[in-house]
Amino acid sequence: MKKNKRFLLFVGIFSMCLISAKVGLSAPMTFGDGGASLQGIIDDITVGGPSTVDVTTDALSDTNDSYWSITGSGGSISTIIIELAGYAGTNQFGIYDQTDSSNKVVLFEGSDSSGDQKAIGIKDTGEVVINFASTGVFFAGNSFGYFLEDTHNPNNIKTWYSDTSLNSDGYDHMVSYQGNDTDTIQMPGFAPGLWTDNEYILAFEDLHLAYSDGDYDDFVVIVESVQPVPEPGTVALLGLGLVGLVGAGIRKKRRNKALI
Numbered sequence: 150m151k152k153n154k155r156f157l158l159f160v161g162i163f164s165m166c167l168i169s170a171k172v173g174l175s176a177p178m179t180f181g182d183g184g185a186s187l188q189g190i191i192d193d194i195t196v197g198g199p200s201t202v203d204v205t206t207d208a209l210s211d212t213n214d215s216y217w218s219i220t221g222s223g224g225s226i227s228t229i230i231i232e233l234a235g236y237a238g239t240n241q242f243g244i245y246d247q248t249d250s251s252n253k254v255v256l257f258e259g260s261d262s263s264g265d266q267k268a269i270g271i272k273d274t275g276e277v278v279i280n281f282a283s284t285g286v287f288f289a290g291n292s293f294g295y296f297l298e299d300t301h302n303p304n305n306i307k308t309w310y311s312d313t314s315l316n317s318d319g320y321d322h323m324v325s326y327q328g329n330d331t332d333t334i335q336m337p338g339f340a341p342g343l344w345t346d347n348e349y350i351l352a353f354e355d356l357h358l359a360y361s362d363g364d365y366d367d368f369v370v371i372v373e374s375v376q377p378v379p380e381p382g383t384v385a386l387l388g389l390g391l392v393g394l395v396g397a398g399i400r401k402k403r404r405n406k407a408l409i
């Protein structure tokens with residue numbers, strides 16, 4: 150009995166430790182240029198910069214930036230900060246259904262540039278609405294990933310997903326930063342405002358790992374009224390942790406009763 154209790158307690162605590170490591174808000178990030186270019190971009194939009202966000206230490210862990218959902222307001226604005234890609238004129242950025250990565254909606258085309266905005270809504274039917282107009286596309290629910298698509302060669306279109314496991318080169322193409330309610334930032338052409346914790350900067354590397362310079366400055370966008378969706382593995386781990394802790398608690402109670 151005592152052994153079982155210890156085991157359950159161990160499973161509970163171990164799972165909880167794994168969860169905190171897995172869903173930890175920040176993780177170290179390695180860049181081809183040491184993060185200089187992306188840090189410069191974020192510093193430049195910070196009023197009275199530099200930014201309090203460090204691109205090398207404050208990124209969301211890669212397992213925590215794959216899928217996103219729109220928060221309570223039911224709508225999310227995306228604003229382009231900068232696009233430096235060589236193929237910026239043909240790149241497309243958008244969202245895809247978590248249950249079917251081929252089910253996509255484009256938010257920005259190649260002709261869009263810094264300061265351009267789009268509003269996303271997902272109706273209770275799953276219908277995706279962009280700028281308050283129907284797209285005719287339906288998602289399974291309020292859970293989606295972001296993608297950047299390189300269409301410059303129609304015979305070899307490359308799509309890079311926020312979910313690294315979907316990328317043909319197995320490379321992480323999107324790094325994310327959450328606002329910390331400290332810095333005032335300014336989008337091109339807009340009045341400055343606080344970078345709140347409901348707002349995330351997403352930064353993409355647009356080239357295949359074999360040609361990539363790993364600076365993640367090729368397409369940088371800020372999205373708001375969204376939050377990361379925990380991965381199914383994390384949810385399972387959370388369940389295991391709770392079962393372990395509750396199990397240990399029940400056994401402790403039983404044992405205490407037996408002693409009375």
Ligand SMILES: [Ca+2]
Nearest residue numbers: 211321323324
């Ligand atoms: Ca990532």
Ligand SMILES: [Ca+2]
Nearest residue numbers: 362364365367
């Ligand atoms: Ca690059």
